Amino acid sequence: MTSMTSVRRLLRGGKEIAALQALSGDAGLIVLREERAGDIAAREALLNEAFGAARFAKTSEILRSGRAPARGLSLTATCNNQLVGTVRLWHVAAERGRGLLLLGPLAVADSHRTFGIGGMLMREAIARAKARGHKAILLVGDEPYYQRFGFAAALTNTLDLPGPVDRARFLGLELEDSALCDVRGMIRPTGVLLNQRVRQDERELLAA
Ligand SMILES: CC(C)(COP(=O)(O)OP(=O)(O)OC[C@H]1O[C@@H](n2cnc3c(N)ncnc32)[C@H](O)[C@@H]1OP(=O)(O)O)[C@@H](O)C(=O)NCCC(=O)NCCS
Secondary structure (H helix, E strand, O other), rough: OOOOEEEEEEEEEEEEEEEEEEEEOOEEEEEEEOOOHHHHHHHHHHHHHHHHHHHHHHHHHHHHHEOOOOOOEEEEEEEEOOOEEEEEEEEEEEOOOOEEEEOOOOOOOHOOOOOOHHHHHHHHHHHHHHOOOOEEEEOOOHHHHHHHOOOEEHOOOOEEEEOOOOOOHEEEEEEEOOOOOOOOOEEEEEEEHHHHHHHHHHHHHHHH
């Protein structure tokens, strides 16, 4: 089991990076940073290992499929430059609900679990979402794990998802007081469509 001595915040290449020094020789130096294009293959392998093919059948996937994640809110944890953790946040909305995010998937490599990496990813994702002015975060997951970050099933009573869900696992976290109070109805995806993102990138390239 690892104990951790310090959490440092570094500025590297203009981007804020949270680095966590773990004492254990197994864990090494864990660095948290924004996800990069070069992480995609390792991230896919990690998600396949963590969830198997069932990951594509999840109701949350309906809200993520074909959409880009929220900018600046996809995080990667690395250990000795190897990807060992991932979390993403996605734009969603509901009736009277703007500034909502959906969190997931969150996964840590089996070899690196219980070192605090999942918690580090969660706290950093929540802090960044709050700093960007988002009002609340929703997710589907185990309340016994996510309640330590403030998530509760009681906050999603008035909300629905576009697919089957165990309501005890449909959780919310308010980043602003009472942010989920009046929000109701079906959650829908509002992130940039991936084909639009490609067209936008092409326009930016042509304009450059
Ligand atoms: C859930 C997960 C991300 C946690 O990552 P991690 O780096 O091990 O998390 P942390 O080190 O911050 O926390 C570990 C603690 O959470 C507990 N925990 C992990 N999964 C849990 C769960 N589903 N329910 C309750 N507690 C859980 C561990 O037992 C451990 O408890 P301890 O602190 O008393 O020893 C990781 O176990 C994982 O990737 N699991 C497979 C994918 C998954 O289930 N993702 C979540 C989707 S709902």
